[in-house]
Amino acid sequence: MRTFCRLALKMIATALLSTPLIAMASIPTLADCLEASDFIANAALSRDNGMTRDAFIQRLNGDFAAIRAFPSELRWFVRDEDDERFLEDAAEHVFDAPATPAAHRRQFLQACFERLSV
Numbered sequence: 001m002r003t004f005c006r007l008a009l010k011m012i013a014t015a016l017l018s019t020p021l022i023a024m025a026s027i028p029t030l031a032d033c034l035e036a037s038d039f040i041a042n043a044a045l046s047r048d049n050g051m052t053r054d055a056f057i058q059r060l061n062g063d064f065a066a067i068r069a070f071p072s073e074l075r076w077f078v079r080d081e082d083d084e085r086f087l088e089d090a091a092e093h094v095f096d097a098p099a100t101p102a103a104h105r106r107q108f109l110q111a112c113f114e115r116l117s118v
Contacts, residue, residue, distance in 0.1 A: 026072070026079040033112035036077050036087060040108040043094045044101035053095035060091055086115070 028036070046056060064084050072079040078087060090108045099107075 026083055028077060028083070028112055028115055030116070032077045033109055033116065036090075036112060037105045037109045039087070040090050040094060041101040041105040043091050044099070044104045047095055047098065048101075053092070056091060056095065057088065060088060064088075086111075 043056060047053075064078060067075055067078055078084045090104075090111070093107070094104050
């Protein structure tokens, strides 16, 4: 019986170690969505006050680089590359398809809420 248990344990360990790890995008919290939507509305205000798309995105990417210095569990919203891409896409949309800050916030919230249900 002892030999069987060791063999079973080795087989389970081998199976676990040989299974590829699946990278999953983090799922935002409701608070994450609300705070990030404020960020997107503020991006639209920055645009309205003369900030260019390139300057905004360059600053955003610099912020992402600084944020990566912290463990993902200590980060706000941008815990992984998928989160970064999601926020950057929304920021680019602010400049590529100008609308009111409230409209951009609403669109972002809808998209973020869809991520909550994944």
